[in-house]
Amino acid sequence: MMSVETEIRFKLNGREVALMVPVTMNTLSMLRDKLGMTGTKYACGEGECGACTIRIDGKTVNSCLMYAVDCDGRELVTIEGLRTPEGLHPVQQAFVDHGAVQCGFCMPGMIMQADYLVENNPNLTREEAQRGLEGNLCRCTGYTKVLDAVEAVVEAKKCCGRC
Amino acid sequence: MNEIEQYLAPRRLDEALQAMANGDATVLCGGTDLAPQTESGARQYTAKLLNIRRIDGLGGIAAETDQVRIGAVTTISEIRCHPALAEIAPVLVEAAEHFASEQIRNAASLGGNLCNASPAGDMIPPLLVLGASVELACWRGGAVQTRLIPLERFFVSPGKTVKLPEELLTAVVFDRPAADFVGKFRKSGPRPALEISTVSLALGARIADGLLSNVRVAMGSVAPTPLRARHVEAALEGKPLDAASIAAAVAATAEDAKPIDDVRASAWYRSHLVRVFLEEVLNDVRGN
Numbered sequence: 133m134m135s136v137e138t139e140i141r142f143k144l145n146g147r148e149v150a151l152m153v154p155v156t157m158n159t160l161s162m163l164r165d166k167l168g169m170t171g172t173k174y175a176c177g178e179g180e181c182g183a184c185t186i187r188i189d190g191k192t193v194n195s196c197l198m199y200a201v202d203c204d205g206r207e208l209v210t211i212e213g214l215r216t217p218e219g220l221h222p223v224q225q226a227f228v229d230h231g232a233v234q235c236g237f238c239m240p241g242m243i244m245q246a247d248y249l250v251e252n253n254p255n256l257t258r259e260e261a262q263r264g265l266e267g268n269l270c271r272c273t274g275y276t277k278v279l280d281a282v283e284a285v286v287e288a289k290k291c292c293g294r295c
Numbered sequence: 296m297n298e299i300e301q302y303l304a305p306r307r308l309d310e311a312l313q314a315m316a317n318g319d320a321t322v323l324c325g326g327t328d329l330a331p332q333t334e335s336g337a338r339q340y341t342a343k344l345l346n347i348r349r350i351d352g353l354g355g356i357a358a359e360t361d362q363v364r365i366g367a368v369t370t371i372s373e374i375r376c377h378p379a380l381a382e383i384a385p386v387l388v389e390a391a392e393h394f395a396s397e398q399i400r401n402a403a404s405l406g407g408n409l410c411n412a413s414p415a416g417d418m419i420p421p422l423l424v425l426g427a428s429v430e431l432a433c434w435r436g437g438a439v440q441t442r443l444i445p446l447e448r449f450f451v452s453p454g455k456t457v458k459l460p461e462e463l464l465t466a467v468v469f470d471r472p473a474a475d476f477v478g479k480f481r482k483s484g485p486r487p488a489l490e491i492s493t494v495s496l497a498l499g500a501r502i503a504d505g506l507l508s509n510v511r512v513a514m515g516s517v518a519p520t521p522l523r524a525r526h527v528e529a530a531l532e533g534k535p536l537d538a539a540s541i542a543a544a545v546a547a548t549a550e551d552a553k554p555i556d557d558v559r560a561s562a563w564y565r566s567h568l569v570r571v572f573l574e575e576v577l578n579d580v581r582g583n
Contacts, residue, residue: 135340138302155302155344158330178331179399180489191372191401197330198402199323201302202346245397266488267396 140204144169145213153200160184162200163210171211171240175269182268185241186210192248194267211240214247223247223285230281234272242268246282256286304346311350311463312434318460320345324368325402327395328411348404353465358383365467367406371418375400383471386421386478386497393417393482396489406464409449412456412520415492419521421480422446423513424499427469431462441465450520473509475501477583479576482515483568484559492516493560496572502580505535512544512573517552517565526550527573536581544577545570 135157141150144167153162160177163169163186172195175183179194186195187209214221220228223246233239242265249256249264256264261282262275270278299321305311314320320343323329332338347353347368354366358379365374374380375391394400394417408418409429429449432441446467449456458464472478478499484490495515500507510531512524526547534540554565 135299136302155299156333156340158326177334179327179396182396182398185398192398193402194327194398197325197327197399199326199330199346201304201344202323202326202348204304248397263488264397267398 142203143207159198160195183241185244226281232277232281324404327403371400390421420497420513424511425469430466481572494568517554524551
């Protein structure tokens, strides 16, 4: 179905973006097919798996369920925006260090959600991390090491208080 | 196939309602139901796609006065994390706690969950036991007109409500529960997250001197719409919470719950779960 297009402007990983999008396009398709940002993954397409998790105005959402038009005037962060000038983001590094990555397809979403959880709760427990990651599925079933990684990030933040 | 001719994201309620006046607008808020439903073809777009998320005054929770008001675009996360709501209506916060996943809670709106009118909608049973009403607004006679409908009379059938196509659900309101009000919520599914409730149940009642009053019991996924369980309520009203009244209430569930067999559970299992949940919540209240 052809649908009417509209112009939207928003901040993507800190940079201003303006583009025309079909009004029924979802944010995931916009990122991948219009902007070439393929770090955010398509898996279930219906909000069950979390592979497409991004941040919008600081909150994590499933980009497959979010209408691209609704990005207008807002701030988007994708996995590409997590990397720091020094290299990997501490959450990414912890996932590497703990061998939390198997096939890796769920990782961008998993890391986006883990970062959100750690940022919003400095005392995040393993149980809370588990609940917070309920919307992220890993078909390799590698959840234990993911939780180890998240726990390590929480501990590291407690010790230096800066990262 | 219907084509969208216009996309609108107004800042003002009157603009939105004028755009809806012909009844040809598809309302978009969080998109968590609209996206999969249109994608699968279960729902068709209409001429206008109307994003209501930017309308001033349509969000936010006002819980300071005798009447609690939750704006339609308030997200489930905002309900889940609201300190005053946790104090005065923990039954609603409890339901928000077990709603889908964090990513969906961050996007899904309260108004959307109600207008989607699923028999399994998780916000509905707790709001029914809180005695909530929904505020519906429309543009008529050159002005914004509103009407208040008790939530209990809002649902017609799966996906259908009494809301007219030109009306927008703008808020949910309920009286601040009395100090002796207790509320409980249970839902069931094969896993705790992202589950369309096999059965859900909420209890709300005042309890003084060991006697129950103003008893409200609501159930989800046991009928074409979420419902108030009038027979169960009658079995408990004015009674002490003892083994006899609990047994009578559990027996009365058969009068209220009329579930069907479907892909998620059999009618027999749903009837069984309702009995178990009711007994559990009543014993919970009794234990406290």
